[in-house]
Amino acid sequence: MKTGKLEKKDLLWIGLIGILAVLPLVPGLIGNTFRAHVLILILLYASMAQSWNIVSGYAGQVSFGHSVFFGIGAYGAGMAVVTYGLTPWPGLLAGAVLAALVSLLISYPCFKLKGHYFAIATFAIVEIFNRLFMVWDWVGGALGLDYPILPDGWKNFVWSETKVGFYYGALVLFILIFGIVRWIETHRLGYYLRAVREGQETAESLGVNSSAVKLSAMAFSAFLAALCGGFFVQYNYRVDPPMVMSLDMSMKFVLITILGGVGSFWGPLLGAAILIPLQEYSRAYLTALGSGVDLIIFGIIIMLMMIKQPKGIVGILQDLGIGQRKKEGEGN
Amino acid sequence: MSTFAQVLLDGLLAGMLYALVAAGLSLIWGVMDVINFAHGEFLMVAMYMSYWLGFLAHVDPIVSWIASGAFVFILGVLTYRFLVSRCIGKAAMAPLLATFGLSMFLKNLCLNRFSPNFRILQSTLLEGKKILLGNIVIGMPQLVTGIFSLLLLFALYFLMKKTRLGWAIQATAMDREAAELMGINTDRIYLLVFGLGGACVGIAGGLLTSYLAVHPEVGSLFGLIAFLIVALGGFGSIPGALAAAVIIGLVEALAGFYIAPVFKYVAVFAIYLAVIMVRPKGLFGW
Secondary structure, X not given: OOHHHHHHHHHHHHHHHHHHHHHHHOOOOOOOOHHHHHHHHHHHHHHHHHHHHHHHHHOOOOOOOHHHHHHHHHHHHHHHHXXXXXXXXXXXXXXXHHHHHHHHHHHHXXXXXXXXXXXXXXXXXXXXXXXXHHHOHHHOHHHOEEOOOOOOEOOOOEOOOOOHHHHHHHHHHHHHHHHHHHHHHHOHHXXXXXXXXXXXXXXXXXXXXXXXXXXXXXXXXXXXHXXXXXXXHHHHOEEOHHHHOOHHHHHHHHHHHHHHOOOOOOHHHHHHHHHHHXXXXXXXXXXXXXXXXXXXXXXXXXXXXXXXOOOHHHHHHHHOOOOOOOOOOOOO | OHHHHHXXXXXXXXXXXXXXXXXXXXXXXXXXXXXXXXXXXHHHHHHHHHHHHHHHHOOOHHHHHHHHHHHHHHHHHHHHHHHHHHHOOOOOOHHHHHHHHHHHHHHHHHHHHHOOOOEOOOOOOOOOOEEEEOOEEEEHHHHHHHHHHHHHHHHHHHHHXXXXXXXXXXXXXXXXXXXXXOOOOHXXXXXXXXXXXXXXXXXXXXXXXXXXXXOOOHHHHHHHHHHHHHHHHOOOOHHHHHHHHHHHHHHHHHHHHHOOHHHHHHHHHHHHHHHHHHOOOOOOOO
């Protein structure tokens, strides 16, 4: 084991968390600023992308259905607060467990499909969930759920004065999800996942139970995506089906990871750190050019990246000789 | 009874149009193993083309489909030359994501230029014309579009099965290297296939304007339905696309009428999932 490399990586990781944790202590940096909003979104989208990375990056099962799990988590927290007048916490947990169960129910038959067929089946599932939630009165239908005004604090997980609370919430989510992936990467499950990605038959011939490995990766991934959904609904104070359960939301999981570097530990963070500020600042400052400019730019970047370096930013860094690692853990 | 026949007929006509939209996607997918994610947006672009020709130059959709088809043919050729050919073979998902980027670009460019408003072409040649068969009403625009789609589909099938070009395309689809050794310029074939796929959806979009409003999001649903049809029919198979499109059209119409309009796409996607679980490569797939 290349212990030297691993220690270096861990140092980078611990240093990054340390810097992120003390950022709000710098006066005027976080507060209730637009900058804080962008930082929170970077942490959130990096976490979402990393949760997707578990099943689609490391295990190679490209899912376009993650907005379903994200949405179930969002509705879990939203319904606990709006429908039942509780704190979001029990709803968050229930939503995440439910998302993991739903992911198993969906994946068990779908994992039989290969390549594009699997991808299209996951599209269909997103559309089914979207349309059912649109007409399902119990979850608020097309109108969605609007939050009442609640006292600030960790109990309700809402803050109106400053964004510091949300920032720390997003940071906890980020550390949790990246920490879990770090753990998976260095333990047996991570090796199994990559073995299944590189060659399912070969992995099976060596005694890896590939369907159990894929299903557990999917359940982990869905559980964590649902936690992100819970955060998202708290941060937006409302939820409706197009916000959370849509193909566009599913594509965000995919695009951020792919642009950062699929199947690599830092890819989701790099992708979010570049795309989210670009999206938010162009949306804020290019409004004079009319609507949709941010997404036009987004589209151009995706096209250029796929032409120049489909391995994403991690691939560009490797071309430049930065962060060169041994073959393991690298996707393609 | 006549209600049932009416619903079936509506579903059938919708299915025939879907078949033409899906045939373009199926061709590209079957020959190149590339999903053109911008397929729905090609349809939208064709509809805008036809709408503006009708609105500004008073060209009826019954004629302007030629221009729409030609325009999207060129768009397809350019997409292949400058986008798809440069990311084929690099990573499995690269062409899919690159064309997704293109779809975002096209959709939002149209949103930015033409606003999100729904635009419907007024006073076209076929507008309001109907055929009455007892209690069954057949709208002329739908009928002409459906039959025309079917004819084009036959022409495409003939092209693929009976001409040297079609054989070359089939050979390229089976084994690119072997086809190259036989003297087929496979890069040229890919270019042409992308153009032909574009032309199919371009013509479909041009005809659609005679009864459907155009807006920047119009392509998304058509694109998604085309994916389902191709996967349901088995990729690369034109008869498969036709059969699957008719099934999808009928399910959509029946579920929309007998269950509830909001459930029509739920039923469509559920049928797709049910079939794909039994036949993972589609009805006509191999």
